[in-house]
Amino acid sequence: MADDRDRDSTEVAVAEFHKKIKEAFEVFDHESNNTVDVREVGTIIRSLGCCPSEGELHDLIAEVEEEEPTGYIRFEKFLPVMTEVLLERRYRPIPEDILLRAFEVLDPAKRGFLSKDELIKYMTEEGEPFSQEEMEEMLSAAIDPESNSIHYKDYITMMVIDEN
């Protein structure tokens, strides 16, 4: 009995996931032909609440791409892969406190801020480096123009409020 119920609720969950995924996909399907530009797939996946790293994203794209990459991803291939991701709750987003701790690691002197240069250095040289565009975008919102620094605690709070 429990199995039946589990199966039913999974089916319902899958049906809802399918609709959610379809919605997100369609917004980027500019030509209304069930395909999206491969460069927007990352955005779609993230808009569904997942936070894959660049490396993980690369792998996902490989799964949904055609045998001979065309630059476009078809919905038929995207749907099953994405459904699995959602069902397995993969690539969960970073909780706020972990994010705060990450900033604190980069600020060992515990000043409460990072200088613009420091942030640029870390973001463009470490980990999975930002492109220039990504860096500029982050700076435009994060930086306090007077001190040329990022007060990360305030920044995080602001971003979190904005998302909710």
Added chain:
Amino acid sequence: MNTPNLEDMGCGTSSATKDKKSEKALKAALVIQNWYRGYSARLKTRQRYALTIFQSIEYADEQGQLQLSNFFSFMLENYTNVPEKEPGLVTRLFGSSIQDKDRQDYLGLIEIPDSYCGPRLQFPLTFTDIDLLIEAFKQQQILHAYYVLEVLFETKKVLQQMPNFTHTNTSPSKEITICGDLHGKLDDLFLIFYKNGLPSVTNPYVFNGDFVDRGKNSMEILMILFVSFLVYPNDLHLNRGNHEDFMMNMRYGFTKEILHKYKLHGKKILQILEEVYTWLPIGTIIDNEVLVIHGGISESTDLNLLHRIERNKMRSVLMPPIPMDGDRAEKKNKLGTATVALGIRTSGSFSEQLTKQEWEQVIDILWSDPRGKRGCYPNTNRGGGCYFGPDITSKILNKYQLKMLVRSHECKPEGYEICHDGKVITVFSASNYYEEGSNRGAYIRMSSGTTPRFFQYQITKATCFRPLYQRVNAIESSAIRMLKERMISRKTDLIRAFQLQDRNKSGKLSMGQWAFSMENVLGLNLPWRSLSSHLVTTDKDGNIDYMSGFQDVHIQKPVKEVQSSLIETVYRYRSDLQIIFNIIDSDHSGLISMEEFRSMWRLFKSHYSVHIDDSQFDELAERMDLNKDGSIDFNEFLKAFYVVHKFDQLNKSDTKLA
């Protein structure tokens, strides 16, 4: 022996700790980057959603045109059923005001006061007049009606000499620039001229329609374009867009702009403008290879036919040709009498209008949109023209030995978009079309044998760019507001649909049920699940409290005692009513009689199948006869129906009526 490096300096620690430190930094960087990329993606998605909302609503509005157009046809065909009192009404609706004075007379009557310090044009026009206008408009001056009329008369005269399609050629040293919709956004035109240079013999331009409506400087744009055209008739090419249509102007703001800026001569300007529009060419063909038209094509597009038709007979998308079925002679007589009664200047024949086929060909050109799906389908979104697929594009381009189609008509986030395998380019030149930050504008430079080059821009009011999240917040709130206003205008229907599904009368529906009803009733294809958090409250089980969607908005009741459903209906159809009133009010006084108001409502009601008691409406009308003199100031009437957003700091000046 070890070369000192940054990590060594000042650290007396062992290398193991150093590695651990840099590993921690690496991990921390990864966390931040990962989080940021997720956040950024969600921002961009929100931006996209907002644009989708704007676009859906815009097209749904345009679809309303079809209903209105059918209404006019219905009225015209059934005029004999209209009781004694009403023929005057129909006359007003369909009779064009008889041309009385000709140009010389009229212009001669206008005096330009000495106190006028706006620009003064010198005919015949030269490039100095273009500069003069631009400088004056930058200072927000208004061109005197005298000059406006002169320009319009001259433009009509010159346009009449031109064929339906302008043929022009480029060369490697003479590129041509193509601009898309401007919609009254003067700053965008200034920016284009600044970046790309003023039009001249060596710097030709094509402006691909929709110069007017929506923005607040449609007149100024038109004047600059027409004056430039008169100075360089062989190098500045104008194509007609679907908004170069006097009825569209009534709904989308240009008529209002003219009557506001030109209180004395506005009516005359509108009259002449109507004609000038009909003489605008349908399209431009560059190097016999590139077809530039405003909307698109259909599978039956016949360029030869389009080259031949009398384009000036295409008055408006809302005035399809009167059908001629049944006994031709009798119909002719009946309508022959009618046409006299209606004041249409015909000699009892239909020579004043295009055939149905010709008319539809033009509608297709002005209203169609390209889509990825193969084939050709009616454009249900807009209510006119069609959706055409890549196969249609190939077929038509091949048929006429063309290589590419350049069109406009659709707002694109990047200002331009290429589709159908590179054969169709959309170019849209009004940046921030829906809202500040909504999209870029673009123009194309091309010459034969080279790949087209795209130039993008975006006007910003702020002296420094606001960060992306603020801009996205702004357009998102704006889009959600519009959506809520839509919801409230269909409140009764929505509630009925919700309740049908809510068997237990719990006040709650599943996400799927809610989304289904929303899409069905509103007729908008939107990502409802993703938008639900902005529109309704959801409980912890994921079920939606459907009444919560109506909580923080309501339509202001101009009169307390009137039923909500009537208020809703008037609010919903206010744009259509505005057009109809504007037509009835042929002397543009802003007033119509109570009788006319009532008759119009009755006819409207029957055609649109609106189920509201006549008595309810009468009562509303009585109470809104603010002057108590038997006439209704319909602008005041319509203004009284506005939506109040609970958390608004601003007042009713927010609502956009037309």
